[in-house]
Amino acid sequence: MRGTPAAPPSLTRRLLVPLAWTWLIGLASAAVGAFYLAHDAAQRAFDRSLRDEASALAARVTWSDRGPLLDVSRQTLELLTWDSEDRNGFVMVDIEGTPLAGDGTVPAPRFDPASLQQPLLFDARYQGEPVRGAVFSVTSPMIDRTVSIVVVETTAKRAALVRDVQLAIVAPTVALGLVTFALLGWGVNRGLKPLTRLSGEIGLRELHDWRPLPLQRVPAEALPMVERINDLMLDVQHSVALQRRFVADAAHQLRTPVAGIRVLAQELERELQRAGITPGQPLLAELQASTQRLSRLIGQLLSLAGSETALTMQGEQAPMDVVPLVREATEPLVLQGLRQGRHIELEAPDQPVVALAHPIWLGEVVANLLDNAQRYGGEHIWLRIRPLAGGGAELVVEDDGPGVRPDELPHLFEPFWRGERADLRSDGGTGLGLAIASEIVARLGGTLEAATRPEVDGMRFTVRLAA
């Protein structure tokens, strides 16, 4: 695979993002439209009543000798200046803007003759707040005097109305959008669910699970892909089965002739002994050793090939108590070692130690490690089994032999690597035991580590198996 992009494009995103834009643009235009519409309507409605107030007040202006008088009852005044939300005010000014009656702080615009015909509207500030005002001027029919009536009110009510109207238009749009998105998202997810389930299932699988994927409820669009994957899985299964059979057949075909050679060589030696020819013939000894090595090598190669195929299929390893397994697998080697005068001990708890393992192949691992220790290690060999804190098991094979040089550690598990003993083939080793052990442990999903002097007093192999 080439460099993967930061995040692969998601189908859900691709479907929902254009829709989201459409919705957002619609929402924005609705909001703007609503603002102008509401603002305009509110302005018109409130301006009319403001004008009416100004005209009504102007109608109350009476003319006396001393000048204009505003004949307003207290009730009317209160009605004018009192409002639940808006602050109102009024003033009567003369043509120079000098207040004659009312609230002197109410802002009065410069006199405009047009205000004699009809009330004029203006914007100003009153007590630190923006206000809308109306001015209406009246002229005395008798004396030549003109006064203007100014009425102002703060804009809280208008703003509230604008807000209400905006809300009434925008809120349903937002709600509709949200519902649409929820439904769309749900629909898309539902449509993609079979694929999600499929990839979830693939993700949960073990590395070597080659069973076909279930086809039910896979959408028609994805069916060819899933079927192709299943074909590939079947191919893998098939070739694993084929390789397995090949290994089993090869085992038979190779082992039988080697068994023949071995039996013949051994019988030849006995025959020579019976004929009175001294035992320990160098030629025969060499022949025996060669056949023995050949048998071992074939056994190990088959084991290596076998382990590669055996653990390829999922479901062949299972959680099990590894203690009896280790006992059974190592018993022959341990007895053999004891007869040769070695000290071999197994330390295991009385309780079961459960880990993910396979009865044959874990046995093969421990047997190979023990065989290695008996071949190259010291006089004392310890096998230790203990449960791991988070579940799983730890198997240790340790000896008090010379160990290896630290720089040789990384090569220990390479097939046919035999360190400095490469020229010394008389130990009967094949150079495959540790490679086999490491291969199997990896396939069991565990780890195999080696440690040597000075870290430990000899050589130590540690197998850790998952729970």
Added chain:
Amino acid sequence: MRVLLVEDDHALIVGVRHALQAEGWRVDVLSCGEQAAHAGLSGEHDVAVLDLGLPRRDGMDVLRHWRSRGARFPVLMLTARDQLADRVAGLDAGADDYLVKPFDLPELLARLRALGRRAAGRAENMLLLGELVLHVNDRELRHRGERVALSPRELALTELLMGKAGRVVPKDQIVARLSSWESDFSENSVEVYVHRLRKRFAELGVVIRTVRGFGYVMEAADPAPP
């Protein structure tokens, strides 16, 4: 002893037949499973060596045929497949022992000898190990015909170990067997008894080895070469 050798590899036939004849045994060789299935029912053989991979009729099939027709003679199975499943299937089908190819000739001979003796012993309910003979019915242990005096508990332990001679007997199995004699029989008591028996058997050519972490194994002091 008359041995039925069922094998199809020529080199193996020549070598094994030669070795068996040198032991003074009579050997009948068959290479075909079909013939072997009939020959095994003649009742003329004391023991059979049966290869699992045979032409025409599988060795396992031959073995089942023998056992289903009541042939009780011991059968040593030869297999080139060391898969546990194959071994278990073979033992389930009625094999008494098995060897994985390639095997050592002395080992084959030793096992055949043991099978032959065990078959003879089974008839009289005897256990044999080296020069020791345990008459199970009479509860008597004899060494070269002479009676070896043992307490009932020592005898029970000997029987258990001899019954599995050459194989490890786990400590807890011994405790389970002997605790019927004494209610509070502990693992420490096992050591006491093993120690006693070990001293008794030291001069009789039999050893009891302690396999730490495994159990105990009883075998001839000079066992067949590995």
